[in-house]
Amino acid sequence: MTTARVDHRPPRSPVKSAVTGTGDRTDASAFRRRQRRRSRLTALAFLAPLVLYLAAFYVYPLYRNLDLSLRDYTVRSFVAGDAPFSGLDNFRSVLDDPTFGPAMRHTMIFTLVSIVFQYMAGLALAVFFNRHFRLAGTLRALFLIPWLLPLIVSASTWSWMLNSESGVINYALHLVGVSPVDWLNSPSWALTSVIVANIWIGIPFNLVILYSGLQNIPDELYEAAALDGASTWQQFRCITFPLLRPVSAITLLLGLVYTLKVFDLIWIMTKGGPGDASSTLATWSYQLGFGTLLPKFGPGAAVGNMLILIALVFGLLYIRVQKRQES
Numbered sequence: 237m238t239t240a241r242v243d244h245r246p247p248r249s250p251v252k253s254a255v256t257g258t259g260d261r262t263d264a265s266a267f268r269r270r271q272r273r274r275s276r277l278t279a280l281a282f283l284a285p286l287v288l289y290l291a292a293f294y295v296y297p298l299y300r301n302l303d304l305s306l307r308d309y310t311v312r313s314f315v316a317g318d319a320p321f322s323g324l325d326n327f328r329s330v331l332d333d334p335t336f337g338p339a340m341r342h343t344m345i346f347t348l349v350s351i352v353f354q355y356m357a358g359l360a361l362a363v364f365f366n367r368h369f370r371l372a373g374t375l376r377a378l379f380l381i382p383w384l385l386p387l388i389v390s391a392s393t394w395s396w397m398l399n400s401e402s403g404v405i406n407y408a409l410h411l412v413g414v415s416p417v418d419w420l421n422s423p424s425w426a427l428t429s430v431i432v433a434n435i436w437i438g439i440p441f442n443l444v445i446l447y448s449g450l451q452n453i454p455d456e457l458y459e460a461a462a463l464d465g466a467s468t469w470q471q472f473r474c475i476t477f478p479l480l481r482p483v484s485a486i487t488l489l490l491g492l493v494y495t496l497k498v499f500d501l502i503w504i505m506t507k508g509g510p511g512d513a514s515s516t517l518a519t520w521s522y523q524l525g526f527g528t529l530l531p532k533f534g535p536g537a538a539v540g541n542m543l544i545l546i547a548l549v550f551g552l553l554y555i556r557v558q559k560r561q562e563s
Contacts, residue, residue: 304536305326306321308325309533311531326534326535329535330535330539330542335512336520339515339520340517346430346431346495350431351495353435355484355488357435357439358445359442359446361379361439362447376447382436382439383438383440383441384440387437388504390437391433391504398429406419421509422513423510426514430505433505434495434498438495441487442487442491446480449480453480461474486558489553493547496543499519502516521543525540
């Protein structure tokens with residue numbers, strides 16, 4: 237005889253089930269919102285030190301420099317902070333100054349000659365070290381020494397080497413029967429001297445960047461070109477240089493932005509002299525602001541802002557080239 241089981245549990249209320257399901261979904265949504273809020277707060281906590289650093293060491297100095305260039309500051313008003321607003325008068329005085337033309341011309345010559353020779357020498361060395369041979373890594377590391385040395389050490393070394401009386405370069409010229417050259421004190425040679433020193437310092441940077449670019453070129457392309465009878469020069473002209481063009485563009489733009497603001501090398505070697513023979517916008521800005529007993533803070537800041545604007549234009553150009561390369 238079969239006995240039917242009777243379920244004595246009360247039937248589940250559909251209203252209660254619906255409410256319970258809605259409550260679970262609400263709790264899950266609230267939990268996800270708390271998780272997202274916690275993630276955002278964590279991200280902001282990590283970003284806060286960077287934001288504070290940029291604000292303290294970049295944004296505020298740029299604001300102060302812009303304020304200096306738009307006011308008529310003297311030593312007294314600089315301390316008191318009550319300089320009258322002068323608008324663009326400081327920029328007009330800088331453009332009308334007879335030093336502006338030579339300083340701009342020297343800046344262009346110094347920058348363009350430096351980056352061209354730095355790139356050519358760096359590319360030649362990168363291609364040379366791309367051929368794997370014994371001690372290649374050691375020699376490549378030795379070429380990085382000029383880049384690793386502090387600029388004050390490099391500039392002081394070049395000042396000693398180019399000294400007109402006791403420098404090793406004039407001594408070497410004397411050994412081959414050439415008259416000594418007054419490298420640092422002659423208006424004809426001062427700018428050339430600082431350019432040579434800057435080229436020597438910048439070659440390792442170009443070497444490192446271009447060598448890393450060469451590592452991304454497949455060896456199979458060179459092997460196929462060699463099988464087709466292409467010479468070394470043809471391989472360089474048809475394979476290496478075209479495929480290295482994006483890296484070359486970035487290298488040249490970074491070198492341009494960096495060379496525009498070179499100050500310490502020139503100041504240590506020649507102080508922009510003799511006269512204005514090796515003066516650039518960077519050294520002239522320092523001379524106006526700090527090089528005299530009666531500093532011209534406004535015009536000095538105006539020259540600095542011009543230099544920042546030039547560097548900013550090339551910096552934006554670098555970002556555009558980088559985005560085009562990534563796309």
